[in-house]
Amino acid sequence: MQEAKRLRSLPPYLFARIEKKIEEKKAQGVDIISLGIGDPDRPTPEHIIDKLVEQAHNPENHRYPTSVGMLEYRRAVADWYKKRFNVDLDPAEEIVTLIGSKEGIGHISFCYVDPGDINLVPDPGYPVYGIGTLLAGGEPYYMPLKEENGFLPDLDAIPEEVADRAKIMFINYPNNPTGALADVDFFNKVVAFAKKHDIIVCHDAAYSEIAFDGYQPPSFLEAEGAKDVGIEFNSLSKPFNMTGWRIGWAAGNRKVIEALGRIKSNLDSGVFQAIQYAGIAGLTGPQDAVKEMQQVYKERRDAVINGLNSMGWQLEPPKATFYVWAPVPKGYTSSEFAELVLEKAGVIITPGIGYGENGEGYFRIALTVEKERIEEALQRMKDAIGKVEF
Numbered sequence: 001m002q003e004a005k006r007l008r009s010l011p012p013y014l015f016a017r018i019e020k021k022i023e024e025k026k027a028q029g030v031d032i033i034s035l036g037i038g039d040p041d042r043p044t045p046e047h048i049i050d051k052l053v054e055q056a057h058n059p060e061n062h063r064y065p066t067s068v069g070m071l072e073y074r075r076a077v078a079d080w081y082k083k084r085f086n087v088d089l090d091p092a093e094e095i096v097t098l099i100g101s102k103e104g105i106g107h108i109s110f111c112y113v114d115p116g117d118i119n120l121v122p123d124p125g126y127p128v129y130g131i132g133t134l135l136a137g138g139e140p141y142y143m144p145l146k147e148e149n150g151f152l153p154d155l156d157a158i159p160e161e162v163a164d165r166a167k168i169m170f171i172n173y174p175n176n177p178t179g180a181l182a183d184v185d186f187f188n189k190v191v192a193f194a195k196k197h198d199i200i201v202c203h204d205a206a207y208s209e210i211a212f213d214g215y216q217p218p219s220f221l222e223a224e225g226a227k228d229v230g231i232e233f234n235s236l237s238k239p240f241n242m243t244g245w246r247i248g249w250a251a252g253n254r255k256v257i258e259a260l261g262r263i264k265s266n267l268d269s270g271v272f273q274a275i276q277y278a279g280i281a282g283l284t285g286p287q288d289a290v291k292e293m294q295q296v297y298k299e300r301r302d303a304v305i306n307g308l309n310s311m312g313w314q315l316e317p318p319k320a321t322f323y324v325w326a327p328v329p330k331g332y333t334s335s336e337f338a339e340l341v342l343e344k345a346g347v348i349i350t351p352g353i354g355y356g357e358n359g360e361g362y363f364r365i366a367l368t369v370e371k372e373r374i375e376e377a378l379q380r381m382k383d384a385i386g387k388v389e390f
């Protein structure tokens with residue numbers, strides 16, 4: 001049962017060691033607080049669930065959906081883009097429904113990457129960009145995201161011959177794991193770079209609605225000429241607490257959208273229509289739940305920042321995403337520090353190395369547990385570790 005090269009090419013699972021430790025601790029009866037995985041903890045808003053229940057009773061929805069999604073759902077996405085970003089999209093040809101944006105991010109490389117081709121992949125970053133590249137037989141070229149550059153890739157540092165061989169550039173702002181932001185000016189530079197080197201830009205906007213302090217993240221499609229070179233992924237997962245429902249979309253360049261739809265029509269049969277109706281309810285319905293969640297995450301964020309800063313960190317509160325990205329104290333690798341925090345405080349944080357080589361030296365805290373538990377976690381860390389130095 002020799003596995004295919006493409007499966008064997010995947011990097012080893014970096015959290016295996018820490019997961020073993022977690023199991024051991026749990027077996028000992030330790031009360032573990034996990035600030036590890038970024039998965040919204042609150043329920044999906046009631047009106048979205050009601051729509052699913054209503055539509056689940058309709059036998060028309062029990063049949064195969066179309067793989068690119070109902071036109072009505074894609075219209076709701078187009079209307080949302082117009083309202084939220086003042087971006088015009090043709091729902092029939094510039095939007096495709098996805099089984100969560102992860103599905104599209106994983107499949108896009110199958111549309112454009114031949115063995116030996118390069119994709120430009122952010123490091124640290126959401127692992128699926130590189131994994132999709134490898135599964136398609138391509139080679140990820142990792143663009144380091146450095147703190148001194150505001151965790152934006154330095155486009156000028158990408159060697160000419162690499163850029164000329166590259167098929168896709170993945171970017172993601174507001175950024176997981178760093179919480180960094182990009183403005184339209186940066187997106188304009190990406191468009192120019194992509195035009196020069198004939199690269200398809202795939203912007204992952206999963207956190208466009210998780211923002212605070214009055215900040216409104218822009219869409220990549222607001223950049224001049226963005227639709228000539230790329231697409232944007234987004235999803236209902238994060239703004240509407242719907243990670244389990246599996247519904248998202250890609251929007252932008254019609255050729256790229258058509259190619260992604262063609263791959264999908266050969267591999268899957270789209271999203272259960274009742275879920276698409278629920279998605280429409282989310283996008284077109286009242287948005288108070290989104291505002292409430294922003295307030296909830298903001299309070300949790302402040303609890304983490306205050307807690308860490310009282311121990312010696314000097315962090316600015318991130319303006320978007322539900323993550324805090326912080327440097328590891330002197331004398332530890334990110335894995336060693338995560339193990340120490342688990343061992344001494346029973347708190348799970350994610351070592352930055354799990355997101356790529358350039359994540360070393362940092363750790364990530366997810367704000368997806370209640371504030372009381374976050375406060376308890378930070379107090380435990382303070383009691384166990386005390387003041388830190390860098």
Ligand SMILES: *Cc1c(COP(=O)(O)O)cnc(C)c1O
Nearest residue numbers: 100101102126176206235237248
């Ligand atoms: C959560 C997340 C996604 C995937 O969300 P879906 O549930 O698949 O829509 C995509 N990108 C990033 C950076 C994420 O954190």
